[in-house]
Amino acid sequence: MKAILDTVGFEIESIGLTRNEMSAILDTLPSSVYSMLHLDRDASVEFNARSIGGTSLAVSTHTTEYNRLPITGRSSTYGYELISSPVSISTAENILWNLLPKLQSGGDFTHERAAFHVHVGFGCSIKILKRAMMLGLKVDPLLFRIAGMGRKFRGESNHSIYARPLSNGPSVYHSSSSTYYRMLDPQKAIASSTIREFFNCYAISVDNSSPVRYHPARYFAWNLYSLLLHGTIEFRHFNQTLSPTLAISVVKFCRALAELIMYYDESLLDAIPDMSVFEKYSDDDYIRVLDTLIAHMKMNDVSDPLNAKEIDVMYKNIYDTPHHKLVEHNTLTHNRDYRLSSEYVNSGLFTKVGRPSPAGNIDIHNIGQGRFSIIGDE
């Protein structure tokens, strides 16, 4: 049967190790694990550091402290991105159980700049896109609630610019009118009758032979543009984690959510109240949404459902994670050079917004301008 929902993938970002250090850790993993992972770079988690006096303590060169310390040695670039091949759930479990403890013992650590993204293999049709959008609007508040993965949500520092909620996309600039517009009106996307109309709501032309990789459409937490780019639905909500149980529970939850897109009926949407990503609700409210989703996953007999222990991990994640402090305002896309074309402005699909706030995102190119802790979370 067509490989829809058969595979998952994940991306692990981290600032804790150099790519050389990461590569050395990968070499220690069983080949069945190693062969499924691809080591890459990602500017959003990189920084330069030098060692103090030949010891293994590295100090960021982007801090004011750096200039006051007697630091020698060569500068190294820290930060990496690890990308898995498309794998089955059982292989994903095997990879995460092997990999994450090794990272921890190898000196890696979690940080607010780093994320954990989950992909689920999926197909594309206008029907599926609309169903995915409707479910995404209902589920986004819960996913943002747990996105901190037991810690402060990384999106608080950068207006979640790499993972915007569906209800509040990034603002993009239209040069001719010197006006800003919001990317994506979900209700207009839901009213579309073709895939072309749907992605026009993201200022994407599906007629292009190959989709543009770095486009503001990609930076939604519930990322449907990934269907065009990779044939997957991507969940970009989550903070990096080094806990295998939490990572596996989240991967399985995302996979089951994707499967629900195929199966759900109106009763699921009716059973989940309309919540806002930007409002604060009680833990019990989020638990009720989680319970409703898990009940529907069970009712529809999803493949690889969460077991009792994994469901407990999801509950615990709600209780353990501090509620994020995302504010509902216009945020400028971090694709600073992107310009919305007049064709899309004239289509009436985009809503005009006031001057947006800059995202405040940190990457290797602007890290010296931002606050940055050297080691670990605050």
Added chain:
Amino acid sequence: MYILTLPSLTNSARLLAGKLTVEGGKRIEVLSSPQREPPLVRWGCSHGEYSNDTRYNSRKAIRTCGNKTAFSNFLSMTDISYVEMNSGNPERFPIVVRTVLNGNSGDGIVICKNMNEFLPYRKYQWSYFYNFDYELGVHILGGRIEKLFKKVWNRDTPEPDYPIRNMDKGYGFRRVNPISFKKLHPYVQSIYDEFGIEFCRADIGWDISNRCYRVIEVNTAPSLSNNEDTLGTYFEFLKDRLL
């Protein structure tokens, strides 16, 4: 060795298991709950999960075919023409409302010819009514059309304006020669390629307006109790591959 099925589908599974036992020489049981080992055959039952599961038929294919919403959503991602399930208000009538999404033999089907008739059924899914020139029951085994039946009106009264072609509504099956249906073969092949379903009976209609076949449903536990010859076809197919 066992055939895994649902309590409501045991008749055909028992006939098949009996023939495999007697003529195939291996004792095959029929069970409705998964065991430690994977089943030899899944007869319309997707329960239980195994890493070394049978592909006759896959759990995923059975689940998708057994739920009209999932079936329609799956097909929307393919190039296969099909009868699409919808929700919300229709733009035109007549429509076929499905008050049961995993039923058989036309369970829970209601035809609505206007909005007033539809209002009591608004919460249910529906499909537009296709005026099929004819409907076929196609037994597909290993991607090939092994047996083909045309649904025919069996009563003396005139055929209904909006026919629901199943046995409960007065229709029967007449065996026809697959060679006469040239466009059906590539269409069936595309169903097999997308679903990888090794045996099934697909209900397929000829949409004369759009000059294409449309799949209405795929039954992964076809009835074998009405026709000894069809039972033999399934037996031969599975015996060669599984025993």
